[in-house]
Amino acid sequence: MANHSQLGFQDASSPIMEELVEFHDHALMVALAICSLVLYLLTLMLTEKLSSSTVDAQEIELVWTILPAIVLIMLALPSLQILYMMDEINEPSLTMKAIGHQWYWSYEYTDFKDLTFDSYMTPTADLPLGHLRLLEVDHRVVVPMESPVRVIVTADDVLHSWAVPSLGVKTDAIPGRLNQTSFTASRPGIFYGQCSEICGANHSFMPIVVESVPLANFESWSSLLSS
Amino acid sequence: MAGEGDSEPGKSFKLLGFLDVKNVPCARESVLYGSLGSLVMGLGHFLATSRVRRSCDVAVGGFICTMLGYWFYCRYNLAQQRIRQRMLKEGMKNRILFEGSYLDPEKEQTGSERSDS
Numbered sequence: 624m625a626n627h628s629q630l631g632f633q634d635a636s637s638p639i640m641e642e643l644v645e646f647h648d649h650a651l652m653v654a655l656a657i658c659s660l661v662l663y664l665l666t667l668m669l670t671e672k673l674s675s676s677t678v679d680a681q682e683i684e685l686v687w688t689i690l691p692a693i694v695l696i697m698l699a700l701p702s703l704q705i706l707y708m709m710d711e712i713n714e715p716s717l718t719m720k721a722i723g724h725q726w727y728w729s730y731e732y733t734d735f736k737d738l739t740f741d742s743y744m745t746p747t748a749d750l751p752l753g754h755l756r757l758l759e760v761d762h763r764v765v766v767p768m769e770s771p772v773r774v775i776v777t778a779d780d781v782l783h784s785w786a787v788p789s790l791g792v793k794t795d796a797i798p799g800r801l802n803q804t805s806f807t808a809s810r811p812g813i814f815y816g817q818c819s820e821i822c823g824a825n826h827s828f829m830p831i832v833v834e835s836v837p838l839a840n841f842e843s844w845s846s847l848l849s850s
Numbered sequence: 851m852a853g854e855g856d857s858e859p860g861k862s863f864k865l866l867g868f869l870d871v872k873n874v875p876c877a878r879e880s881v882l883y884g885s886l887g888s889l890v891m892g893l894g895h896f897l898a899t900s901r902v903r904r905s906c907d908v909a910v911g912g913f914i915c916t917m918l919g920y921w922f923y924c925r926y927n928l929a930q931q932r933i934r935q936r937m938l939k940e941g942m943k944n945r946i947l948f949e950g951s952y953l954d955p956e957k958e959q960t961g962s963e964r965s966d967s
Contacts, residue, residue: 631870651868652921660910663910
């Protein structure tokens, strides 16, 4: 989850999110280089006398055409690599459905018989000591770790969005439409997210909690809930 | 990259307000080598030509080129290291899983050696 006053990303829990964080660092380094250059040029211009004696400027025009092109290539290549990586067909081991309602999520594991449940936010008054306010739910989404999981996201009433920043997932839930996303939780843990599309009065109070567990634990959980 | 540094003073240092040089791998070294390169190139140019303005331009250009150059070099090595770590982790997991079974690659090798002899 995010700490208070956190500006940066949360720790990555999926390979795609790791790549995204690395690309973000790369983009910031390029931005630092550009900002340094712009600051220097600004300082130069502020200390120079104004002159209108320029007739032609072939060299500078060449520089400020080629340099931005190089910068754009430096940003575009890793960006496109990640974009295509996100769309790879990876044969998911598990498919689950996340359905947005006002104001809770319901989940269906259609690979198993009768495994459906609703996930409501735990009210602050009922929160055990040490648990996270406005983030905990009564029933978490349990997934096996290191296994590709396909999530089909839709909504029952208005627009919602199923988002888990740590896994690098954010997918709109649109009534009458099925949107698909997938992720692989690379480590065991509990990953928090919140509804990311304004959906009414309690939009801020329908969190998402994904719990990644070893396969054996997942199997025992699913058999417990199926029965 | 982790958000924990933002809430603890002294644990992150954001250059120009956005680049966290303490927590981003390779960032600190890139900026330091960039600064060193800038100093060397700027000073060297000035000593050679005695032109202040042009030496400043060379210094700034040297900073950017050295910083980005080291950044790409360091990130490339980091990516290779991460790939090697993943391969090692996968190899260790497979070894534990398949040891002694018909899928054990070491067993296949000894089996082929016996058939050759």
